[in-house]
Amino acid sequence: MPFLSVSYTSFRNIADTTIDLLSKEVYFIGDNGQGKSNILESLYMASYGSSFRTRDDSEIVRTGNSQYGIRAIFRDQKERTNTIHVSWKDGKKRIEKNAKQIIDRKELVDTVPCVLFCHDDLDFAIGTPERKRFFIDQSLSMYDSSYIDIHRQYKKILKSRNCLLKDKKADLLDVLDVQLAQTGLQVIQKRRKTIANFNQVFARLYQEVSGISGVHIEYSPSWKSEDEHSIVQQLIERREQDLLINTTLTGPHRDRIRYVIGKTPYVPTASTGQRRLLSLILRTAQAQFYTELTGRLPVLLMDDVMLELDPDKRQRFTSVLPEYDQLFCTFLPGEPYERYKRSTTRVFDVSGGEFNVR
Numbered sequence: 001m002p003f004l005s006v007s008y009t010s011f012r013n014i015a016d017t018t019i020d021l022l023s024k025e026v027y028f029i030g031d032n033g034q035g036k037s038n039i040l041e042s043l044y045m046a047s048y049g050s051s052f053r054t055r056d057d058s059e060i061v062r063t064g065n066s067q068y069g070i071r072a073i074f075r076d077q078k079e080r081t082n083t084i085h086v087s088w089k090d091g092k093k094r095i096e097k098n099a100k101q102i103i104d105r106k107e108l109v110d111t112v113p114c115v116l117f118c119h120d121d122l123d124f125a126i127g128t129p130e131r132k133r134f135f136i137d138q139s140l141s142m143y144d145s146s147y148i149d150i151h152r153q154y155k156k157i158l159k160s161r162n163c164l165l166k167d168k169k170a171d172l173l174d175v176l177d178v179q180l181a182q183t184g185l186q187v188i189q190k191r192r193k194t195i196a197n198f199n200q201v202f203a204r205l206y207q208e209v210s211g212i213s214g215v216h217i218e219y220s221p222s223w224k225s226e227d228e229h230s231i232v233q234q235l236i237e238r239r240e241q242d243l244l245i246n247t248t249l250t251g252p253h254r255d256r257i258r259y260v261i262g263k264t265p266y267v268p269t270a271s272t273g274q275r276r277l278l279s280l281i282l283r284t285a286q287a288q289f290y291t292e293l294t295g296r297l298p299v300l301l302m303d304d305v306m307l308e309l310d311p312d313k314r315q316r317f318t319s320v321l322p323e324y325d326q327l328f329c330t331f332l333p334g335e336p337y338e339r340y341k342r343s344t345t346r347v348f349d350v351s352g353g354e355f356n357v358r
Ligand SMILES: Nc1ncnc2c1ncn2[C@@H]1O[C@H](COP(=O)(O)OP(=O)(O)OP(=O)(O)O)[C@@H](O)[C@H]1O
Pocket: 011, 012, 013, 030, 031, 032, 033, 034, 035, 036, 037, 038, 039, 059, 060, 061, 062, 063, 304, 330
């Protein structure tokens, strides 16, 4: 059972208190704007060191205050009790695990693995190519920490190449083109493999819940070859165009991800609920593969994501939920959360940032 409790100091609208989380499932019931998402945000921050809603910590600190703190206590695989403390003071964030400062958030990746289902996930189905790539990159980073380094390296080389393009230093591009091709190829190969893995379960799960068969994820890398020499050639051939607009026009930062039935794009004709379901099934697959590849169960954080599904699809979606170590779920008061409740579920009423066990 990962999270045992969480304590707050000046964190958004949540009262300065400790909340006991010692249950397999924890539900938060409350009207809009009461603090349900804020608590999920705090648990996500304890897992990964950053918010899924903002990069600006000054938004997180309670209005009128100058610092915030979250202290989460969790039990690890060896049944040891650990503490994560995330704080922000004088414009600086500090993350500590068992009182030892964490310098690179990469160190936290498999501390308390969380899979978040939230409203903005819809972007992974219908958003910009960048948001769709983000989902695959995030999944890879959860399963394979070497990908974090490869991806960082790619972005660094790309940035240097773009600087050279801007400064019109074409004579220095040869070395960077080779490095970009080599690192970019590793990114493509890992993305391709992950998407192939996702496709093994994606179509089946999507059909099980929506009744629509054959929907799958299509990956189109920007580089059409996976041969280093051909890619370097391609970069040289496009160099003039790149120099003209001061940026690298091809590479994994331009890869495309689409949802198709056969060869036909699925999203343009899909309904709101069917689109929402795409993002829910993506998250389900993310959690499922995490368990398959690491042998560990994740914590699921589900923030109001079933609202757009009709009751029948909701029921079917809950039946394909991935296995979890702990589940946190938010509901509006009118929702039939009782239907999904188990004997192990703890239910909190949330009002004005206060949490009371029902
Ligand atoms: N920095 C802050 N300081 C004080 N209050 C804040 C801060 N940031 C957000 N809030 C308050 O937190 C509340 C929003 O809480 P939250 O996003 O958790 O809503 P929710 O209960 O999940 O509702 P919904 O169902 O609408 O998402 C709002 O009342 C907002 O004013």
